[in-house]
């Protein structure tokens with residue numbers, strides 16, 4: 001990182017690390033990807049591969065714990081509903 005020659009004052013500094021998208025397995029079985037290598041998902045976390053769902057940092061969007069947990073809940077509900085569409089699930 002190149003810093004300016006002059007001094008600069010900040011009220012606060014938020015350091016950020018880069019992340020590596022670990023989508024190799026999904027892409028290896030043919031999941032459609034965004035330009036930056038994230039699996040493409042629909043509004044219910046389904047990828048383009050039937051039976052494969054994605055949530056959290058691996059998909060495009062806000063990389064925060066609460067967001068990942070919300071997406072995981074949506075994925076779990078979708079998995080349940082997709083399975084129920086194939087065969088009725090009993091409680």
Ligand SMILES: Cc1cc2nc3c(=O)[nH]c(=O)nc-3n(C[C@H](O)[C@H](O)[C@H](O)COP(=O)(O)OP(=O)(O)OC[C@H]3O[C@@H](n4cnc5c(N)ncnc54)[C@H](O)[C@@H]3O)c2cc1C
Pocket residue numbers: 017019022025055056057058062063064065066068
């Ligand atoms: C430095 C830093 C600070 C952060 N601070 C905050 C914060 O204060 N608040 C906040 O909300 N979010 C924060 N985040 C973001 C937050 O950590 C992520 O959004 C969240 O962890 C995403 O959860 P995830 O389950 O999608 O991925 P991860 O938590 O990364 O979990 C993925 C898991 O899969 C494993 N894995 C990957 N590839 C494979 C493979 N091929 N086979 C088997 N296992 C594999 C990894 O080892 C990892 O354990 C921070 C992130 C970083 C890097």
